[in-house]
Amino acid sequence: MEEEGIDFAIMTDHPVIPIEGQTMQLALFVKHGLSRDKALKGVTINAARLTDIDDRVGSIEVGKDGDIVIWNVDPPLDTMSEVGMTIIDGKVVYENKGGMRLVLIIKDVI
Numbered sequence: 001m002e003e004e005g006i007d008f009a010i011m012t013d014h015p016v017i018p019i020e021g022q023t024m025q026l027a028l029f030v031k032h033g034l035s036r037d038k039a040l041k042g043v044t045i046n047a048a049r050l051t052d053i054d055d056r057v058g059s060i061e062v063g064k065d066g067d068i069v070i071w072n073v074d075p076p077l078d079t080m081s082e083v084g085m086t087i088i089d090g091k092v093v094y095e096n097k098g099g100m101r102l103v104l105i106i107k108d109v110i
Helices: 019-031 036-042 045-050
Strands: 068-071 083-088 091-095
Touching: 019 036, 036 045
Parallel strands: none
Antiparallel strands: 068 083, 083 091
16 A cells, blocks of 8 residues: 555554554564554554544644654664653653653654
8 A cells, every 4th residue: 555655544443452552563564564654654644634633633733732652762663662751732741750762753754
């Protein structure tokens, strides 16, 4: 689908397959040939567009919900990756206090 330019979303049927496994799911897609950018778009802007909620979520833009996860690696497609910070509605709701180096990648994802 990627080679044909078809947009698609990557999802899980949580709670049957827990959402916590989505990082592993993305890593496996990339391992088997999906580009990093398409994998990340599959859980961000493409998923939002295909479910018709891209006016609220899916990319970082003024006026959209301010929900962001900041990881300790770029991209967060490593089974050893950890969430460094979670921001919901513009407020920090989780911060890893372990002294980890945080990586915020915005370009090429939105």
